[in-house]
Amino acid sequence: DAGVIQSPRHEVTEMGQEVTLRCKPISGHNSLFWYRQTMMRGLELLIYFNNNVPIDDSGMPEDRFSAKMPNASFSTLKIQPSEPRDSAVYFCASSRPGWEDAEAFFGQGTRLTVV
Amino acid sequence: RKEVEQDPGPFNVPEGATVAFNCTYSNSASQSFFWYRQDCRKEPKLLMSVYSSGNEDGRFTAQLNRASQYISLLIRDSKLSDSATYLCVVNQAGTALIFGKGTTLSVSS
Numbered sequence: 001d002a003g004v005i006q007s008p009r010h011e012v013t014e015m016g017q018e019v020t021l022r023c024k025p026i027s028g029h030n031s032l033f034w035y036r037q038t039m040m041r042g043l044e045l046l047i048y049f050n051n052n053v054p055i056d057d058s059g060m061p062e063d064r065f066s067a068k069m070p071n072a073s074f075s076t077l078k079i080q081p082s083e084p085r086d087s088a089v090y091f092c093a094s095s096r097p098g099w100e101d102a103e104a105f106f107g108q109g110t111r112l113t114v115v
Numbered sequence: 116r117k118e119v120e121q122d123p124g125p126f127n128v129p130e131g132a133t134v135a136f137n138c139t140y141s142n143s144a145s146q147s148f149f150w151y152r153q154d155c156r157k158e159p160k161l162l163m164s165v166y167s168s169g170n171e172d173g174r175f176t177a178q179l180n181r182a183s184q185y186i187s188l189l190i191r192d193s194k195l196s197d198s199a200t201y202l203c204v205v206n207q208a209g210t211a212l213i214f215g216k217g218t219t220l221s222v223s224s
Contacts, residue, residue: 109158
């Protein structure tokens with residue numbers, strides 16, 4: 001089992017540039033989550049999908065952030081334009097059907113630095 | 116008020132000590148409860164689920180008090196390898212997992 005796969009692992013970009021983070025959930029999992037982690041705010045839910053449909057995007061900071069899930073095996077989180085305050089670790093997680101009691105499996109995260 | 120609150124610590128304890136972490140949650144509709152563990156610069160991983168009757172897994176015991184909206188984690192006979200951040204997690208039906216900011220534990224020899 002390959003687990004949740006995120007890419008890239010590290011990204012350094014200049015302010016104003018577009019950033020795209022990628023996630024491949026575990027096969028058979030139908031819920032996918034994007035979280036952001038900083039020292040100040042901890043782990044914050046940005047958006048989650050159920051069966052490829054966005055269910056709750058209230059955590060997306062602003063219009064500069066967008067997320068898509070075109071199929072069950074792939075999701076992207078895009079930031080355009082990026083700003084220094086977006087610097088954080090972005091985690092993708094997935095869980096199986098009946099996820100309310102199920103374990104959420106996390107990818108290794110993408111460490112984003114915007115300079 | 117934050118949905119899930121934890122004492123950030125750090126808790127510094129010697130090997131063999133017993134340590135307890137507490138967590139409170141604000142939404143009485145929360146239905147599922149968990150403790151996750153996160154090692155430095157790693158992803159969070161499930162440590163254990165928390166059931167109303169309380170549950171134990173080796174040296175770890177989790178308790179839930181729905182009336183007080185309070186969750187606890189007890190670690191007995193602490194090991195060096197227990198050093199990590201422990202995240203309290205809740206969810207309600209139809210929502211995603213909501214994480215506390217975590218409690219840092221450092222176990223020393």
